[in-house]
Structure formats: structure tokens, C-alpha cells
Amino acid sequence: MSTFIDPVPQDVADPTTDYPANAFAFRYVLPALLKEPGRRLLEIGVGQGAALSVFTDSGFEVSGFDIDHACVAQTQNQALALGLDAERFTHGDLREPPSYRSICTQGRFNGIVAMGVLPHIADKESSIRNLFDVTEPGGQVFIEFRNLLFAMSTFNRFTHSLFMDQLLHEVSGPVRDAVNHELASRLRMDVPGSVARSADAGDDILETFDNPLTVPTLFADAGFNDVRVHYFHYHAGMPYLQSEDPDAFRRADVALEDDSSGWRGMFLASAFVIHARRPATSSSDAR
Numbered sequence: 001m002s003t004f005i006d007p008v009p010q011d012v013a014d015p016t017t018d019y020p021a022n023a024f025a026f027r028y029v030l031p032a033l034l035k036e037p038g039r040r041l042l043e044i045g046v047g048q049g050a051a052l053s054v055f056t057d058s059g060f061e062v063s064g065f066d067i068d069h070a071c072v073a074q075t076q077n078q079a080l081a082l083g084l085d086a087e088r089f090t091h092g093d094l095r096e097p098p099s100y101r102s103i104c105t106q107g108r109f110n111g112i113v114a115m116g117v118l119p120h121i122a123d124k125e126s127s128i129r130n131l132f133d134v135t136e137p138g139g140q141v142f143i144e145f146r147n148l149l150f151a152m153s154t155f156n157r158f159t160h161s162l163f164m165d166q167l168l169h170e171v172s173g174p175v176r177d178a179v180n181h182e183l184a185s186r187l188r189m190d191v192p193g194s195v196a197r198s199a200d201a202g203d204d205i206l207e208t209f210d211n212p213l214t215v216p217t218l219f220a221d222a223g224f225n226d227v228r229v230h231y232f233h234y235h236a237g238m239p240y241l242q243s244e245d246p247d248a249f250r251r252a253d254v255a256l257e258d259d260s261s262g263w264r265g266m267f268l269a270s271a272f273v274i275h276a277r278r279p280a281t282s283s284s285d286a287r
């Protein structure tokens with residue numbers, strides 16, 4: 001069976017449920033994959049195996065790996081519960097190709113999905129080249145990043161950091177001091193209160209935020225073409241306002257996921273997926 005089954009849960013409007021951000025991304029990913037005949041799919045960073053059924057229910061043959069051994073075990077259990085071959089899910093680190101070689105013995109993949117993985121990796125260029133190497137010529141990748149430009153609409157300390165560390169990083173002296181003072185007095189510098197460290201990645205980097213205007217170049221440089229940015233996980237208002245009316249905010253957030261402007265997500269969505277294709281034939285085929 002190869003058919004689109006909407007991954008967004010029926011109770012999406014209920015603010016007491018977790019926001020199904022990945023489901024909105026998969027609502028974009030699934031139709032793009034289903035348009036092509038290949039069904040070999042690789043999920044990198046499988047986590048607890050939450051996405052397995054989304055892809056197997058639509059007819060994909062899913063394999064996966066994760067750097068975290070406990071995650072691999074949980075995904076293998078999930079695979080068994082779904083009647084799948086648990087050996088398709090192994091330990092592996094995207095930064096180290098030999099670590100996931102066993103998963104590639106039957107060839108490259110028609111589709112690759114990595115949600116929440118690249119934000120934990122410091123050297124993105126080499127990991128994107130590793131993605132290219134396991135993509136079948138003509139195959140597609142869908143790689144999630146945290147959106148740096150979302151800070152334009154959060155009005156919190158991330159907004160302060162975006163201005164001071166990214167936009168004005170070369171401005172010094174009294175101008176810098178004046179802007180710093182002005183922003184710090186206008187923004188909610190107390191939120192978010194704490195930022196989780198990426199302990200699950202086995203390293204010590206914070207989750208990185210990446211710029212949707214510059215990340216596509218990294219994919220093009222690695223040899224991918226047809227590189228597109230798809231925004232998801234929208235926020236209709238500053239996250240610190242959400243508790244004022246959770247029902248209204250949830251409805252407004254969900255409605256924005258259908259935005260077709262092509263640009264609002266650049267500022268209102270906290271995540272984006274890079275959708276790119278390995279050319280059907282390329283000079284790197286000789287690699």
C-alpha cells in the first residue's frame with residue numbers, strides 16, 4: 001500500500017496535548033516522497049520510534065539509526081510491536097559513516113528524514129556530505145533545523161542575541177551599548193528560563209539555531225539540487241503569551257501551519273525542513 005495518511009492527530013486543537021510539530025512537517029514530506037516510486041526510507045535520529053508508523057503505514061520500508069543506545073532499543077521495541085524487522089534499526093552517528101555502514105548494505109535510500117538531529121551537530125557541512133553519500137541518485141532528503149530568524153518575533157532574550165550577536169556583531173562602542181541597553185529594556189530577557197543541553201547527542205553543544213537563508217547553500221555545496229525550505233511549527237504570538245489563552249493560541253498556531261505566503265514562516269515558525277534532491281546522475285557517483 002502506498003497512500004497518504006494524514007499524520008496530524010484529530011485532537012490537534014486540544015492545548016493539553018503536545019503540539020504535533022513533526023506531524024505538520026510530515027504532512028509536507030509524505031506527499032513529496034509518495035510522488036516518486038522508491039520506497040526505501042532512512043530515518044536518522046529515530047528517537048523513540050514515534051515516526052515509524054507514519055511512514056510504514058504509507059508503504060515505506062523504513063530503516064534507521066540513532067547515536068543513543070537507549071533510543072535504538074526503544075525503536076526496536078516499537079518496530080517489533082508494528083511487526084517490522086527490528087534489525088533495521090541500529091546504533092549510528094551521522095558524523096561517523098563507519099558507525100552506520102551496516103544499515104546501508106542493501107544500497108542507498110530513496111528518502112532520508114532527520115528531525116531534531118542537525119541542531120545537535122556542530123560540523124554541519126561534513127554531516128550534510130554524509131547524507132549525500134547515502135542518498136540514492138534522484139532521491140530526496142528532508143532535514144530539520146531550528147529557525148534562527150524566529151527570534152525576530154519572540155521578543156525575548158533570543159531576539160536580543162539575534163541583534164547583538166548576529167546582525168550587529170561587528171558594531172562596537174557607543175552604538176552597540178545604546179542598542180544593547182534599548183533592547184534589554186524592551187525585551188523579555190527572563191524568557192525562556194532555561195535551555196536544555198543536548199545530552200542525548202553525547203556531546204556538549206546547545207541546540208543550534210540556523211539561518212534558513214544560508215543553510216540551503218550548504219546542501220548545494222554538498223551536491224544536492226532543487227533545494228527548498230519548508231517552514232513548520234508556527235507560533236501566532238510570542239510563546240510567553242501562550243498561557244494567557246491556551247485554546248485560542250493553539251487554534252491560531254494550527255491555522256498558521258497552512259500558511260501559503262512563502263515567507264511568514266521565516267519569522268513565525270520555530271523550525272524548517274530542508275527538502276533537497278540528489279541529482280539523478282552526478283560527478284560524485286564515482287565516489
Ligand SMILES: C[S@@+](CC[C@H](N)C(=O)[O-])C[C@H]1O[C@@H](n2cnc3c(N)ncnc32)[C@H](O)[C@@H]1O
Nearest residue numbers: 045046047066067068093094115116120200201
Ligand atoms: C530531538 S531528538 C528527536 C527524535 C526524533 N527524530 C523525533 O523527532 O521525535 C534527536 C535525536 O537525534 C539523535 N541524535 C543526535 N545526534 C545524532 C547523531 N550525530 N547521529 C545520529 N543520531 C543523533 C538523538 O539521540 C535523538 O534521539
